[in-house]
Amino acid sequence: MPVIHVRMDNRLIHGQILVSWNSAFKIEHIIVTNDRVASDPLQVTLLKAVAPLTAKVSVLSIKDCVAYCKSPEAEKENIFIIAKFPEDGFALVEEGLNMPELNLGNQAFVRGSKKISNTVFLTESGVKALKSLHERGLRVTCRMMPSDADTDYWPTLEKALPEWAK
Amino acid sequence: MAEGMIDAARMIVGDMESVVSVSLKEMDAVEDLMARIEAALIEVDKGDGALVLVDAFGASPFNASARLAMNRKNIEVITGMNLPMLLELAVQREGQDLKAVTKIALEAGTTSIRTLSQTLKSD
Numbered sequence: 001m002p003v004i005h006v007r008m009d010n011r012l013i014h015g016q017i018l019v020s021w022n023s024a025f026k027i028e029h030i031i032v033t034n035d036r037v038a039s040d041p042l043q044v045t046l047l048k049a050v051a052p053l054t055a056k057v058s059v060l061s062i063k064d065c066v067a068y069c070k071s072p073e074a075e076k077e078n079i080f081i082i083a084k085f086p087e088d089g090f091a092l093v094e095e096g097l098n099m100p101e102l103n104l105g106n107q108a109f110v111r112g113s114k115k116i117s118n119t120v121f122l123t124e125s126g127v128k129a130l131k132s133l134h135e136r137g138l139r140v141t142c143r144m145m146p147s148d149a150d151t152d153y154w155p156t157l158e159k160a161l162p163e164w165a166k
Numbered sequence: 167m168a169e170g171m172i173d174a175a176r177m178i179v180g181d182m183e184s185v186v187s188v189s190l191k192e193m194d195a196v197e198d199l200m201a202r203i204e205a206a207l208i209e210v211d212k213g214d215g216a217l218v219l220v221d222a223f224g225a226s227p228f229n230a231s232a233r234l235a236m237n238r239k240n241i242e243v244i245t246g247m248n249l250p251m252l253l254e255l256a257v258q259r260e261g262q263d264l265k266a267v268t269k270i271a272l273e274a275g276t277t278s279i280r281t282l283s284q285t286l287k288s289d
Contacts, residue, residue, distance in 0.1 A: 011196055015225035046232050050224035108195030118192045 002074040003097070006081045008089045009105030012037070013050050013057065013082065016105070016144060024146035027055045027080040033065035033092065034084035055080075062088060066095040086122065090129035093138065102133055104142040104153060116160045119144060127164040130157060167221060174249055179256045184210040190227050199230040207234065207241065215240025215264035217255070217271060219247040242268045250278030 004025055009017070012032050021027070030051065037043050037059060044059045051057040060068060065081065068074055081097075082105075083089045089102045106119050113121040120142060122130075130140050134154040142153040158165040168187035175182065186206045190199055203218065210216050218235065220227040223245040235241040242264055244251075254274030259267045 011226050011229075013224060014196075014229060015222055018222075018224045042233065042236050046229065046236065049232075050229065052224075108198065109193055110195065115193075121193065 003079045006099050007103045007105045008083045010084050011106045022052050029077045029079045030057045032059045032082045034088050035061045062091045066097045086126040086129040101139045124164045175252045182256045196230050218243045251275035
């Protein structure tokens with residue numbers, strides 16, 4: 001399978017990715033996907049500049065990301081996808097990306113979000129996006145590090161934010 | 167880490183003017199960190215620019231600083247921050263421009279990394 005991991009992390013490419021995840025997987029291609037980031041030339045330049053030596057970096061819109069992952073070219077690569085928000089993760093699946101698991105990484109506080117843990121703050125729309133993933137039978141995990149357990153995170157979310165998880 | 171670095175430097179060279187620390191917190195978005203770094207830049211930059219020392223290339227403090235530096239004039243970002251780098255800056259930066267200051271930091275930071283056996287052998 002070309003796409004080895006999908007992570008929703010609003011820090012995008014950062015230390016945890018470059019060191020821990022990059023050494024745990026043989027990542028050949030990091031695709032950062034979020035429509036706003038992909039249309040910001042400054043962020044695109046910087047994300048490409050911080051590519052690890054062993055992987056290339058692309059910054060694509062959700063649509064382009066899924067189209068690329070379905071292309072024959074993608075078959076030859078180990079692709080690590082970093083979406084910015086849970087809504088991006090949901091949009092990837094809506095667009096037709098086939099993944100059994102989506103991993104929630106860092107989700108910093110944004111306006112209207114509620115705290116689940118020190119590293120995960122979610123908005124109502126983020127929770128709804130994760131709920132839709134859960135209802136489609138996909139497993140939502142919450143692993144900062146590759147060594148963290150890949151247990152289903154939905155029960156935790158449901159318990160933490162019952163009014164949004166309904 | 168940044169705060170600790172300044173504390174350590176202060177024990178050796180005393181108080182340093184126009185040096186401030188900004189630390190990354192676990193819950194920070196890159197944009198939060200950018201806002202704090204920008205406030206620090208405004209505080210220390212008297213018009214000749216500023217040098218931002220960060221830990222690792224590609225890590226969030228670097229990413230946030232780089233995004234600011236790409237949008238502002240006279241800001242340089244240097245990675246691999248270490249104590250010798252900061253100390254050398256503290257004692258040598260007076261009267262130098264940003265380019266010269268950056269060179270001081272780069273040299274001090276890299277030449278200060280050595281092992282005991284290497285040092286004894288070269289004597």
